[in-house]
Amino acid sequence: MRVHHVVLLVAAAILATTNAALTLPQFMINSPKLTGSLLTAQQQRFLRTPYTEDDSIEERGISTVVEKTKALLSSSKVSEQTLERWVRNDKSPKKALIRLKLDKAGDKLLEKPQFETWAKYMTMLNKENPEAAMISTLRTRYSDDVLSQMTITAETASGTKEMAARLQAGQRSVWMSEWKSADDVFKLLKLNVNKADRKLFANPQFTVWTKYVDDLNGGETKKANSVIVSTLTDHHGDEGLAKLIRAAKDVEETKTLAMDLQKAQVDNWFVAMESPKDVKKWLGVKGATSDTAEAQLYHNYVKNYEKIFRKTE
Template sequence: MPRSADDVFKLLKLDSIGSKLFNNPRLSTWVSYVTKLKGTQADEQMYTVLRAAYGDDGLAMMLVGSKQYTMSDLARRLEEMQQKVWVGEGKTAKEIFTTMKLNTQDDQLFESPAFHSWFNYVTKLSPKSADELMLSTLKTSYKDDAVLAKMFVAAKESPSTKAIAEKLEQAQMTDWLRNEKSVDDVFKLLKLDDDVDNLLSSPLLRNWVAYVEKLEENPYPDTRYC
């Protein structure tokens, strides 16, 4: 009787390698063995073994950091599988935000490779309201609207995060509309009143102007349809 995928994983001492697992040549040996053993069910079997060995947190970070290695295709497939499992288990956007340690990134959030993985997960979890769900999650870690707005502005400078940042910026404005924030409220939320002398050079002035224009077009609309 052939040895199980888990048995061979441990025989090859792959359960103790940690974050560099996908750069270890012994992993290829194990992948080949599991593929022969399980055929079309190989990925599911590998995911089960890896999750048991490293847990959700460890595996998630391992997969995020393994996309530049030789076995990057496998890492992407397993990440896709992990996210489907999480959706099925009802893992919230906030839970996965913490699982991927994004709650420790501060103003480097958009530069983290894990951010894109989290974005993809939230999109799967809630396709129709992903932007709003991401914003509400971000607000639990960044309770300052001005800090978030500055992060969105900075992220728009990078081609890899521009589209996401623009969506989140719009979600923030929709959130203000939903909560019936006045022009003056948002001026203060963005802390534009803290440095009036340099107001015209503030990167957030455009955000405020955009909100003023949005409010003038349709004051406090039913944001369910925004």
């Protein structure tokens, strides 16, 4: 009971300040000369929009202050009955975060025991797609790249691995619902920032991005790889990307992906009917007798290229 009394006292103090802002004489409110000089910033803010209970309370932040006061004076542990009451009262996800003392967790959010409680509440509140609902709320506090990195870090711990996978799926779902292109998400994840990074393919954020591109293309790997190559070409150029791919082929961790993307790159060149001379340069083929994988790709390219031109003669 004492907690509720303190909360009510805090809220009452805020309401008293708010009411004072609304009791100015009408002639002062209507006077253009006096409005700017006599009305405080808070008073002007309240006079801009029609007064409604829900809007004004939300705007003044009263409910947020109350939640923070409850969090300060209460345990972060919440019972099943409390969660059910929150659902009945339709407590907002943001207020639930505050009540669970998660609003100051920073990038350690997913490691907090209370996060599981919040996730449970979000599942009760949004049965169809709780992961997307969680991401939508968290995006008001974290940028996409930071949120993604948090899930990547959480993947490495057994206690948070499953939650990390759920949130990554939720993040991709949100991007899809917003019609984000492959290039949009590439930039959201800040993968376009360091173009000199020779280990781009080993970046965990790159893996997050390629999973999104795969979802974007209905799980059709060949189509997804073509989009990946096209997007990377926009940022690195044909030759620059070809060099990145060759470097990634020398690393066991990224070798398979690099080989798939190299094939997709050559296929894209063929669709665009790039000249064999340019392809040879981009692939880094030296001399006519080279026996590298790139040389083999080049010779196959020339063979298919000449077939097309013989048919058109």
